[in-house]
């Protein structure tokens with residue numbers, strides 16, 4: 001019998017743990033597939049872990065992987081992929097904003113031969129206009145900049161085949177933008193559309209800072225265009241400065257110097273700030289090189305439940321397996 005792994009990252013989700021488990025279990029038991037629910041506790045400070053542990057004691061379908069601290073949503077999903085043993089993997093949020101009732105439809109498309117089935121949001125409910133607007137802008141900007149096609153309005157709620165998961169396991173980058181990485185792997189991909197519900201309970205675990213980091217990872221890990229802009233900017237401003245020089249010479253010959261001082265101050269500020277902007281953009285890329293060069297592991301697992309075999313330990317895999 002084929003096996004489906006459902007991956008659920010959780011950060012301070014004590015209010016939704018039980019509901020999430022109930023709904024996922026009901027759906028998976030209705031599909032006649034073998035299944036496992038991999039719950040990643042991303043360093044929660046609340047009752048998430050004890051609640052998960054209690055569920056896992058009773059139900060061996062539940063695997064719990066608990067981090068030593070909060071490593072972030074994308075890393076939690078990565079760990080889920082590392083530990084999954086299914087023929088297909090489904091990534092879903094714990095808050096039930098992405099309706100698990102879509103999972104059988106995803107599995108159906110997978111059985112038809114699609115290796116990636118992603119869910120595209122038609123509507124988002126219960127989210128602020130600020131979040132909707134920034135998200136809509138971000139996906140469109142990313143779509144124009146990225147070197148691979150990253151579909152707009154899709155989150156991480158998706159099904160991926162074991163083959164895709166195997167490729168993702170080979171990617172060790174720290175600044176992860178999983179939906180981009182999945183696009184990067186290629187394969188046959190298709191979409192289903194849905195309306196995103198409200199959170200079942202609790203508050204968003206994605207404050208503005210985390211949202212900006214994710215957006216940065218999307219853009220800087222999938223596009224070299226900002227670097228090219230720096231070059232074009234440099235070329236443009238060099239040309240402008242030559243023109244200004246000519247203007248300056250003419251002005252000093254004709255004795256027209258009063259307004260020129262203001263002009264000079266303006267251009268000084270202008271060039272100064274664009275220089276900083278250029279440095280900032282380059283900094284984003286340098287920062288990523290720096291992070292990668294340290295070679296630290298992506299996450300640290302503190303506790304595990306119902307996860308047994310040596311095979312699934314991502315950091316202790318024999319080297320041959322990684323090649």
Ligand code: UDP
Pocket residue numbers: 008009010011012013042070071072073074076092093094095097203204205206
């Ligand atoms: N999450 C996580 N680590 C974090 C932040 C979030 O594992 O540092 C999980 C969270 O528990 C949820 C999913 O990622 O299952 C999506 O988070 P959330 O629903 O808060 O994001 P939103 O839907 O508001 O964008």
Ligand code: MG
Pocket residue numbers: 093095097199204
């Ligand atoms: Mg949510």
